[in-house]
Amino acid sequence: MAAGSAVVRALETLDGGGAADKINLIPQDFFAELCEQIIQHLNHKIPGVNTAELCQRIQTSGIEIGVGDLAKIANIVSFLFSTAARNNLSTEELIATLGNAVSALPKHALQVIRHVWNEQGKSISVSEDAGNMATVGQFVDIKWKLGVAMSSDTCRSLKYPYVTVTLTVADPSGQITDKTFEMTIPQFKNFFRQFKEMAAVLETV
Structure with a gap:
């Protein structure tokens, strides 16, 4: 079965990268939440899986796992679910394939x-062209704050204002990440002007 071989390949990746051992560390309720987010993402109900936020909560509970490992697990589980959906696998077919493919997957x-x-x-x-559609990231949220630089190594008193902008985006694989950057006031004004131009164009569509 093509679906079965695709699942096996995904689980070989999981075993080879040690992700199965990492899954073993994740408490059942957190793993269930991860799977729920993946299902919602595949159903286009949320823009992506917030592995950074989930990883922080897992670490707070005393489990040592990196956000990179959790993202890898999320990608593999997402691939498993999308492959199973594309091939209309029943629950028993999926579990049988998983059970036969890898013994390291925790109970x-x-x-x-x-x-x-x-x-x-x-x-x-899962549409046939779903993979082709997700070639760029998706905007999720934007936050900004105004700050004042007080000093630097070369200048004791700067006191110039700047704007820190944090963009939350979901990358093509569905992982949600934050991108933070700083702008001077002239740069921010230019940034704002371009947004106004985009808004004006959108009103004519």
Whole structure:
């Protein structure tokens, strides 16, 4: 079965990268939340999976796992779900494939995948050109704050204002990340002017 071989390839990647061991560290409730977010993302209900925020909460609970490892797990699980949806796998077919493909996948992870897929698997619709559509990131949120630079190594008293902007974006794989940058007041005014120009163009569409 093509779907089965695709799942096997994903799980070989999981084993090779040690992600299965990392899944074993994640408590069942956090892994369930990760799977829920992935399903919602595949259903276009949320722009992406906030692995950074989830990783921080897992670390706060005393589990040592990096955001890169969690992102890798999210990508693999997302691939598993989208492959299963594309091939209309039933819950039993998916679990059987997972069970035959890799023995290292923790039992609690299989239980979560079984439950999530049984409850929501049929709701996922993966179009043939879905992969082609997701070639750029998606804007999620923007935050900004005004600051004043007081001093530097070469100048004791600067006191010039600047704007710090944080853009929250979902990359093509569905991972949500923050991009932060600073602008001088003239740069920010130019930035604002370009947004006004975009808004004016959009009003004519």
